[in-house]
Amino acid sequence: MESLLSRSARLLDLIQVLRRRRRPITASEIAEELGISLRTVYRDIATLMAQGMPIEGEAGLGYVLKPGFFLPPLMLGENEMDAIILGLRFVSQRGDKALAVAAEDALAKITAVLPPGLEDAAATSGLLAGPGSTSDASRLAALRRAIRAEEKLRLSYVDKLGVATERVVWPVAIGFFDAVEMLAAWCETRSDFRHFRLDRIASAASTGERMPKRQRILLAEWRLVEGLGDLI
Amino acid sequence: MESLLSRSARLLDLIQVLRRRRRPITASEIAEELGISLRTVYRDIATLMAQGMPIEGEAGLGYVLKPGFFLPPLMLGENEMDAIILGLRFVSQRGDKALAVAAEDALAKITAVLPPGLEDAAATSGLLAGPGSTSDASRLAALRRAIRAEEKLRLSYVDKLGVATERVVWPVAIGFFDAVEMLAAWCETRSDFRHFRLDRIASAASTGERMPKRQRILLAEWRLVEGLGDLI
DNA sequence: ATTGCTGCTGCCAGAAACTGACAATGGAGC
DNA sequence: GCTCCATTGTCAGTTTCTGGCAGCAGCAAT
Numbered sequence A, B: 001m002e003s004l005l006s007r008s009a010r011l012l013d014l015i016q017v018l019r020r021r022r023r024p025i026t027a028s029e030i031a032e033e034l035g036i037s038l039r040t041v042y043r044d045i046a047t048l049m050a051q052g053m054p055i056e057g058e059a060g061l062g063y064v065l066k067p068g069f070f071l072p073p074l075m076l077g078e079n080e081m082d083a084i085i086l087g088l089r090f091v092s093q094r095g096d097k098a099l100a101v102a103a104e105d106a107l108a109k110i111t112a113v114l115p116p117g118l119e120d121a122a123a124t125s126g127l128l129a130g131p132g133s134t135s136d137a138s139r140l141a142a143l144r145r146a147i148r149a150e151e152k153l154r155l156s157y158v159d160k161l162g163v164a165t166e167r168v169v170w171p172v173a174i175g176f177f178d179a180v181e182m183l184a185a186w187c188e189t190r191s192d193f194r195h196f197r198l199d200r201i202a203s204a205a206s207t208g209e210r211m212p213k214r215q216r217i218l219l220a221e222w223r224l225v226e227g228l229g230d231l232i
Numbered sequence C: 001a002t003t004g005c006t007g008c009t010g011c012c013a014g015a016a017a018c019t020g021a022c023a024a025t026g027g028a029g030c
Numbered sequence D: 001g002c003t004c005c006a007t008t009g010t011c012a013g014t015t016t017c018t019g020g021c022a023g024c025a026g027c028a029a030t
Helices: A006-020 A027-034 A038-050 A078-093 A097-112 A137-149 A215-226 B006-020 B027-034 B038-050 B078-093 B097-112 B137-149 B215-226
Strands: A055-058 A062-065 A069-071 A074-076 A127-129 A151-158 A164-176 A181-187 A192-197 A201-210 B055-058 B062-065 B069-071 B074-076 B127-129 B151-158 B164-176 B181-187 B192-197 B201-210
Touching: A006 A027, A006 A038, A006 A062, A027 A038, A027 A062, A038 A055, A069 B078, A074 A078, A074 B097, A078 A097, A078 A127, A078 B069, A078 B078, A078 B097, A097 A137, A097 B074, A097 B078, A137 A151, A137 A164, A137 A201, A164 A192, A164 A215, A181 A215, A192 A215, B006 B027, B006 B038, B006 B062, B027 B038, B027 B062, B038 B055, B074 B078, B078 B097, B078 B127, B097 B137, B137 B151, B137 B164, B137 B201, B164 B192, B164 B215, B181 B215, B192 B215
Parallel strands: A127 B164, A164 B127
Antiparallel strands: A055 A062, A069 B074, A074 B069, A151 A164, A151 A201, A164 A181, A181 A192, B055 B062, B151 B164, B151 B201, B164 B181, B181 B192
């Protein structure tokens, strides 16, 4: 979709303006950025709120969009829809509870907006995902939390020879393989990236310290070191 | 999003009208169904085409929307977005070429519409999918085609004892497990549902006949027999 | 209590967009 | 050449939207 109606298009622009800012933005700042009047900004915000957009406003602070991702209208092919449905089924069979529930919620949201007269893509799709490996779901959830919070972790790890070590790592990514999940992290002890099988992590606790580098920077560096593309 | 602007809302309604029909619909039929004038229908169709909606019209036939799925605007949570990205990464590492490419395309489409000022969710997401089991991709593609076309298949199958059989089946679903993929199908020989590991299918060819029941009906029956929910 | 400021809403005039009616155009079929 | 149908251009009237401005409410300072 290249463009929308002028007011609809402006409403999408307003959403992007809100999304780009981390801090609240006042109505007059919005008016200046979009080149419209203050009155129109108040109207537009009211319209978006009425449509369910999670905008919060507070006098003296400004407006902010609650965290989340807004997807504008998309056209997807049949195979693309199959891939999304199968992928969400994979995730609902793997991952920790929060991620599995999120996969089910996302699938429900997507199928809810498909036209009622059309055959339900999810009901029809014959691509199913079997259960995944049984890793420690609470361990997985804790690691995801540390990655998102960009906090260092103190790990007790037992390698394949049975040798136990303890070390502080900067968690970067979790890879889901068929039989195991792997944590990719920068290891302070080795001053290098290392991989840790989740089933060999005896314990993992946040040190309470922030990583000195952004997770996305470390992830990009790790990808470079591993020679991986962007999609894996 | 509960409602949209009146013209925008009508444009979405028009899309749904087109989506519900398998056969082309004329402009006057659209006008009658939406309760608007013929002139307005021509204007609306021109507007949707200008926005990139794949509508085809032919005098004497009517209008039709090319196959595909239109997703209206969606708000997704952070975990939901993680689940979609991870799921598509799973699929891009599994499935046949067409499905893997579709997963990559879907991921590209989704990340393309995220706001540029916001950190790219795909670049940031530390949830990665390792490679899947190496099944016969062309076999998988052929089975998917048969399921979609709702055609009977003549299988040569070798069971775990090494006994080879040949039978005609009605393919219903493909399950992706960690180490194997399974075809779930109605077996004419056994008059029951049976499961076939893809790596033991020696050959699979369409018989050219349609299955006597819709795939979605068989899928629902199979789910009932297997005691499965809707999301697996 | 009063005043000033800010955020926000209601109201209104004018502008812009939209709708439907109708005439006109072009193509196909006879 | 005529008829029919699909589609488009034009225009009057309607609807929606915009921006200006007055007014209200809340808060802080005096």
